[in-house]
Every structure is written in structure tokens, then in C-alpha cells.
Amino acid sequence: MSENVNAQKIVPFAESKLSKKEQIASMFDxxxxxxxxxNHFMSLGIDVIWRKKxxxxxxxxxxxxxxxxxxxxxxxxIMANKRLQPEKIIGIDISEGMLEVxxxxxxxxxxxxxxTLQLGDSETISFPDQTFDAITVAFGVRNFENLEKGLAEMRRVLKPGAKLVILEFSNPTVFPIKQLYNLYFRYITPLLGKWVAKSKAAYSYLPESVKAFPQGEVMCNILTNTGFQAVTCKKLTFGICSIYCATR
Structure with a gap:
């Protein structure tokens, strides 16, 4: 569990006295x-393929x-609505700025x-037990202040037999992808963030949060320990991204 503790300590603004959750909300605003x-530019559009998968x-x-x-x-x-055609999708986020866009x-x-998009915290989901047929999270779980608490809340609001699908960045281990990835994330990404979004801190936080986040078997064990069943991990694009699936 030590990897998860380290991940929770990674914050966008090291000098800030705000909680990780408050810093994340401010950063995304x-x-x-x-x-x-x-998002699309830095992933060369591959993130669209990952989401479809x-x-x-x-x-x-x-x-x-x-x-x-x-x-x-x-x-x-929006993509889930098009591809799965559910009756309703509710999206929650702690950043009102992102939600407004x-x-x-x-x-x-x-x-x-x-x-429907609404302000909401993954660690205190404001819906009754066993409400949803499926839960998705794309590139968000590494930003949780308390990963286990967030996962437990997801399990609580899922119906029995319903599925959780998590899409998240991971660290490739294959040469030379690992070296190129680290170079791009450590040096190019913060510069792009500074030039385009006027926020070097936000895009310096990205590689650090990915590096510290529990991945692969470790993440699968956390999901299992939270009470999920049939937990799987599928690595994409040389391990740059992973899909975790789990059943309530």
C-alpha cells in the first residue's frame, strides 16, 4: 500500500497549504x-482510441x-452516450470550471x-446504494485524495453485477518506449502546459502523479481488497495506458 500513500502525497502545488482535492479543483479550473x-494534442490523438477500447x-x-x-x-x-446509448449518463467532477466547458x-x-454534469466528489458520491448499471473513470483516479475511499464509494453506488471501468495512464517498461515516454512527459509536457494553458505546474504534476500511482497488479489488488470481483488489467500502447475492469 506504500505506493498509494506516495501517490496521495503528490500534489500540483507543493508550497500550497490547500488539500490535494482543493489543489486539483483549482488546477483544473x-x-x-x-x-x-x-489532451488530444499531447497524446497525438491516441487517447480517443483508448477511450473507445x-x-x-x-x-x-x-x-x-x-x-x-x-x-x-x-x-x-459524450463518447459513452454515442457508443453505448444508455438512457442517462451523470457526470461528476470537483472542478466547476471543467464542468461549465x-x-x-x-x-x-x-x-x-x-x-447531466454536476459538481461532485468521488469520495462522497451523493447517490443511494446500488444506483448505477456502470461507472467509468478516464484519467481521474490518480487525482483522488484517498483512492480506497473513492473506490469503495464507487462500489457502493454500483448495482450487484454491474461493472467499473477505469482508464488511466501508466508507466511503460519496454525499451525504448520507457525512455522516450519519460523524456516527453518530464520535459516536453510541462513546456506545452506553460505555453498553451499558461500552467507549467499543472503539466509538471501530470508525470509525477502517473509515476507515483499504483499500477498493474498493485492496482488490481487494491480493487480486490475494496471488494470488487473479476478484476482485470489491460495495458495499451506499450503500457502507456491501462484499462482496469472490475465487477460489483
Missing amino acids: DIAFRYDFL ALGYLKQHRPKLMLDIATGTGDFA GRQKIAKQGLTDKI
């Missing part, structure tokens, strides 16, 4: 206006009511009756 562009794990389950946690600007929720995007696409 600041970069919301450029977040979508930078993650949603593929839910296709046979045909969920009617979905919860998208750390929904940000709603990209994953997402609401505008959803309204523009005429999806306000299908997707």
Missing part, C-alpha cells in the same frame, strides 16, 4: 479552457444508467436530456 486541446468492455452489459466520475469537460460521457459542449450537441 485554471486550465479548463485549453484542457481538451492539450475502454467503453468496449461495457458494450455487452448495455447499461441504462451510467456514472462518469472525474468527468471533466464530459468527453468520455462540458455543459456548453453538451448543449451544443443537443444532449442535455441524455447527459
